[in-house]
Amino acid sequence: MKFISTRLLAIVLTNAVFLASPAIAQEKSIVISSTTSTEQSGLFEFMLPIFKMKTGINVKVVAVGTGQALDIGRRGDADVVFVHDKPAEEKFVEEGFATKRNEVMYNDFVLIGPKSDPAKVGGGKDIQAALQKISTAQAPFVSRGDKSGTHAAELRYWKGAGITVSPTQAWYKETGSGMGPALNTASAMNGYILADRATWLSFKNRGDLVILVQGDPRLFNQYGVMLVNPVKYPHVKKAEGQAFIDWLLSKNGQDVIASYQIGGEQLFFPNAKK
Template sequence: MNQWQRLVFSLLTVVALFVTGICGSAAAASKTLILATTTSTQDSGLLDILIPAFEKESGYFVKTIAVGSGQAMAMGEKGEADVLLVHSPDAEKKFMDKGAGVNRRLVMHNDFVIVGPAIDPAKIRGTKSSAEAFKKIATSGSLFLSRGDNSGTHAKEKGLWKGAGITADGQKWYQQTGLGMGQTLNVAAEKKGYTLTDRATYLALKKSLGLEILVEGDAKLLNIYHVIGVNQAKWPKVNAAGAKAFGDFMVGKKVQDVIGRFGVDKFGAPLFFPDAGKKPESLGL
């Protein structure tokens, strides 16, 4: 092999390695799925069971980003996530109306509860109406901790204050943490205040909190989760195939059965109730 041939061979080798690297990177990217979801699905421990099962079954590697539902949808609107698992129905509808999402599917529900210290300074224990409970908290000036993070829980809380005819923002007794559900519960426990939480996260952390469920059962406290794919037509780099695979996985019978059993062994009751295939109107949507 002369010098010219060796030079050509070396150049071809470099090109081949470069192309192989690009293809390898593309293949790796196509098997990575970015899931933007709520802190409640993370803090409850549900994703610790479902994500490894999905990865094993599908071959995808899931990068989970647990934030509030509002932040998750903001990521979706920028094409920074492939699939969302969220619980803020009104905001989700706006997300879909913008064309940011595709294939929105009902997955499960649980409920919100109002928790607080056992001494219950606002005397809300057993109150049937969440609006009435909020009025008592405001009237008594008792400390209320809000997530204040544009999450699904925060959106629900703001709707409850509005329904009670109370402007909580700016009041001395109303404090926003800007944190996820688990951290906000810890702050409420430390300061002996009230907060609104999904039942699953509360039960998962109950032993370390010293907070009690004081108000529950109001129909307005229903907490509904959907899985939504981010629209690849708007953001070509979105992993649409992976998003569909994850959505199919979440609404499949095997996973729905897992969801229905999750928490029973530890708490004596499920933390979530499977809803795939149900009509939205059956849940008041």
């Protein structure tokens, strides 16, 4: 009797594997290389289950700085790149790694710092004037230093302020990390930091940090999405990747982005071109 039960169990298990195999083989999935801001803000956790429900496509996100995300696309190790550094994205297209860049949504950067505000920048709207004051005061400033979109924007603002920064300067600290860990460092140091508003709103370990500078038009933060060129990399999942992009740009995708809030505050604002 025991032999029959064991044999029957083996047959059942074999049939189960046989029946499941086609389903596994047919499972649709894509890899997206994206930024830490879209991941750490919780946007993907909110958005991707809705996309999967609509399309049946699973999405794996590799969340790194924009520079690294673009490099992943350059190697053909992602199907879609979803980042926020327009000049770098346009270069990515020019180099032939994508054929088109699509604008998806925007938010803004904010300058965060301690309530005590030793550089006296609070309440201002001019990001470059604020950085000049921080440099003059040699107040602690935390930079991501990771070639991300936020890091690229920060360096543009320093350059616009006429200031050269370097990790050799005692007051300027590069972390080489994502937005969340960099904010943790700023909180521990009571230092200033440039952050995207979405990650800031979802950040819990604020300590004495507050928003000190916001509203400068230069702090505008645009996100774009691109399908990695399937001609250059034939293994790219063109149909599934394009389905994700089309959904992001559709009314449904744009409405989903607009509906994502933390504490009643909208984190991203859709602006796909009609």
